[in-house]
Amino acid sequence: DVKVTQSSRYLVKRTGEKVFLECVQDMDHENMFWYRQDPGLGLRLIYFSYDVKMKEKGDIPEGYSVSREKKERFSLILESASTNQTSMYLCASSLRPALSPTQYFGPGTRLLVL
């Protein structure tokens, strides 16, 4: 079974703090993704990575950065947290498109920024 784990289920941070969200997958997947999920807006792609040290912006990259130093680990960084970044953050991984489009999700991190 594919397993995608996220470092925290719940986080509470203050405005202006730097926030790190960690994601680890154990299936040697090439691709990793960070989404945020908000009521009525669905899943919105923040960033994705198709290889170690490679990344591409998604639909809403502003205020976020990412790091992928190892194949199994993909980190999302909020440089200076703001209240409008309160959300559910979901990490996913997949094989390269030629093999399978299926994305496997972690359990999510609920972030509250006060």
Add this chain to the structure above:
Amino acid sequence: QKEVEQDPGPLSVPEGAIVSLNCTYSNSAFQYFMWYRQYSRKGPELLMYTYSSGNKEDGRFTAQVDKSSKYISLFIRDSQPSDSATYLCAIGISSGSARQLTFGSGTQLTVLP
């Protein structure tokens, strides 16, 4: 216009009912079609996927794709309270890009015992 539109719900049905969940999409280049199920406070999990027009059945679930109308549906027969969840359609292009999938906003389903 969003690339993928999904009926937002919420949808509430009695146990045993047939449920129909729907999405429309605008990009005719989309090639594969998925349904994910997301229980409360959990990550989405893949329920079904298909590449072609027509129906695909898996137990009580049937995925239907009509590429000419750019319309996809998920039918749940004999719905159970355990089917209560948010259902997300996801549509993608098989290309060199890793980006792959565009998600609908999700339909929240409650099956009442």
